[in-house]
Amino acid sequence: MDAKRSSIGAELLAWYDAHGRVLPWRARPGETADPYRVWLSEVMLQQTTVAAVRPRFENWVARWPDVASLAAADEGEVMAAWAGLGYYARARNLVKAARAVVDDHRGAFPTTEAELRALPGLGAYTAAAVAAIAFGERAVVVDANVERVVARLFAIDAPLPGARGAIRAAADSITPTLRAGDFAQAMMDLGATICSPKRPRCLLCPLREECRGFAEGEPERLPVKAKKKARPARFGTVFWLEGDGPGMTGSVWLVRRPPKGLLGGMRALPTGSWSEEPPLLADAPAATDWRVLPVTVAHGFTHFDLTLSLAIGRGTPQGEGEWWPVADVESAGLPTLFAKAVRAILESDR
DNA sequence: CAAACGTGGAA
DNA sequence: TTTCCAAGTTT
Numbered sequence: 001m002d003a004k005r006s007s008i009g010a011e012l013l014a015w016y017d018a019h020g021r022v023l024p025w026r027a028r029p030g031e032t033a034d035p036y037r038v039w040l041s042e043v044m045l046q047q048t049t050v051a052a053v054r055p056r057f058e059n060w061v062a063r064w065p066d067v068a069s070l071a072a073a074d075e076g077e078v079m080a081a082w083a084g085l086g087y088y089a090r091a092r093n094l095v096k097a098a099r100a101v102v103d104d105h106r107g108a109f110p111t112t113e114a115e116l117r118a119l120p121g122l123g124a125y126t127a128a129a130v131a132a133i134a135f136g137e138r139a140v141v142v143d144a145n146v147e148r149v150v151a152r153l154f155a156i157d158a159p160l161p162g163a164r165g166a167i168r169a170a171a172d173s174i175t176p177t178l179r180a181g182d183f184a185q186a187m188m189d190l191g192a193t194i195c196s197p198k199r200p201r202c203l204l205c206p207l208r209e210e211c212r213g214f215a216e217g218e219p220e221r222l223p224v225k226a227k228k229k230a231r232p233a234r235f236g237t238v239f240w241l242e243g244d245g246p247g248m249t250g251s252v253w254l255v256r257r258p259p260k261g262l263l264g265g266m267r268a269l270p271t272g273s274w275s276e277e278p279p280l281l282a283d284a285p286a287a288t289d290w291r292v293l294p295v296t297v298a299h300g301f302t303h304f305d306l307t308l309s310l311a312i313g314r315g316t317p318q319g320e321g322e323w324w325p326v327a328d329v330e331s332a333g334l335p336t337l338f339a340k341a342v343r344a345i346l347e348s349d350r
Numbered sequence: 351c352a353a354a355c356g357t358g359g360a361a
Numbered sequence: 362t363t364t365c366c367a368a369g370t371t372t
Contacts, residue, residue: 045368052358052367086356089370123370143368161351188368197366198361228365262355302355336357 008153008210009176009183015206016186021193023050024057026185033181035109035134036067039097042126042133043090050192056085068107071098076256079265080333088335092265093121111135133181140172141184145191150174151223152195152213159224167223195219231300234274237309238297238341239285240350241270243323244314251323253285254332262301263335269342270321271308278309288315297344299337306337310345 017029025041027033040060044053060081064070070078075095082091097119101109109130110116117127128139142150147160147167154170156163176183194205202214213219241253257268272283281290293310300306324332329342 042368047355047367047369048357049359049367084357086358087369089355093370121370125369129368141368144366145368185368192368264355300357302357303353 008174008207011206011210012186012190013176013179013182016182016189019193020182020186020189021050024054033134035130036070037061038134039109039122039126039130040094042129043094043121044085046090046126047087048085052085067098067101067109070095071102073098075265076267080267080331083266083333084336084339086336088264088266090121092259096120097122109134111137113137113139129184132184136179136181138175138177138180139184140168140175141180141187142168142171143188145188145195146171146184147223148197149187149191149195149207152200152219153207153211155212155216155222157222157224159226161226163223231302232276232304234276234304234306235278235309236271236274236306237279237281237283237292237311238338239270239290240310240312240341240345241286241288241317242312242314242326245316248323250326252326252329253317253321254324254334255285255319255321263337266335267332268334269338270317274304274306278307280309281311284311284313285319285321286313286315286317288313293345293348295344295348297337297340299340308337308341310341310348312345312348312350 025037041053041057044057063081064073073095078095079088079091082088100119101107113127113131116122116130117124122130125141125143128141131137131139132141150156150167150170151163156166156170158166190205194201198220200219202208202211202219205211208214211219213222243249243251243253253270254267255270257263257266259265270285272279284290290311290313293312295310297308297310298305299308334342
């Protein structure tokens with residue numbers, strides 16, 4: 001290992017000590033990291049911004065302060081608490097993993113990357129991050145920030161995802177034996193605040209002197225990525241069914257979505273399946289006189305754009321579900337798609 | 351390996 | 362307005 005390469009870790013750690021972000025899940029200098037908080041934050045942060053996670057993390061740990069309390073939680077309540085954060089498999093796996101820690105590991109998180117990797121929802125990145133940050137293991141932590149920083153440092157211009165192997169090897173070569181967790185967090189802070197995707201602030205970068213991407217003049221073009229495909233358009237109908245019997249007036253019919261797939265396990269308004277043309281009143285949850293509102297709700301998912309029609313009715317539902325007070329619908333824990341539909345319906349004259 | 355899987359904010 | 366993208370994992 002040459003002298004320049006081995007100095008990267010030390011320079012980055014010095015920068016981190018001076019400029020690292022203060023975040024609720026991060027141990028302060030001298031504090032011992034709490035594996036539960038590290039794990040929870042890492043899962044929440046998967047494909048999710050720090051700004052979105054911060055308040056949700058605070059609320060979560062106030063309600064479920066440790067792995068035992070989460071393992072004992074009602075899964076429906078956990079799903080509702082995750083509502084709005086997206087990628088709901090994360091919440092389902094959070095409960096599974098918490099129960100595995102309690103049932104299979106005597107309530108204490110496993111301490112090695114390999115054991116952590118076996119828990120549900122911990123992939124290559126998260127297992128390495130928890131091992132390094134919570135337990136000090138020298139794990140090679142590679143997320144999108146690290147990919148970007150490393151691709152620029154070493155001027156790796158092979159396109160992702162093919163370049164993953166080369167990037168990981170380069171990250172391995174600069175990961176220190178000591179303070180591997182701080183090093184990983186430093187790389188991510190650097191990627192988030194200095195080595196940003198569009199307009200990197202190279203003049204503030206502690207690694208500028210070592211950066212081949214900077215030396216070559218166009219660090220912002222790295223890493224090279226394949227273009228994303230266009231998202232297809234899909235259509236659907238959501239049904240707002242209010243009760244007309246005694247005790248059901250002022251209540252709306254909610255269902256639980258199937259445990260897997262899109263918005264899996266989440267409470268929801270009834271819908272039919274999505275299709276390439278508006279499905280109108282197919283799969284309505286009651287035989288009644290539906291009124292379709294003259295507005296639609298648009299919602300973009302990762303892999304398709306959805307346009308929802310809104311059908312309003314009153315009557316007796318078919319199938320499984322529950323009546324929920326309209327006045328408390330915000331506490332039902334609906335995913336954003338349905339929260340948008342509810343807002344549009346309540347803003348209409350219904 | 352490609353595709354499924356959410357959402358909100360920045361540019 | 363549209364596109365990009367954020368501390369990825371699972372199948």
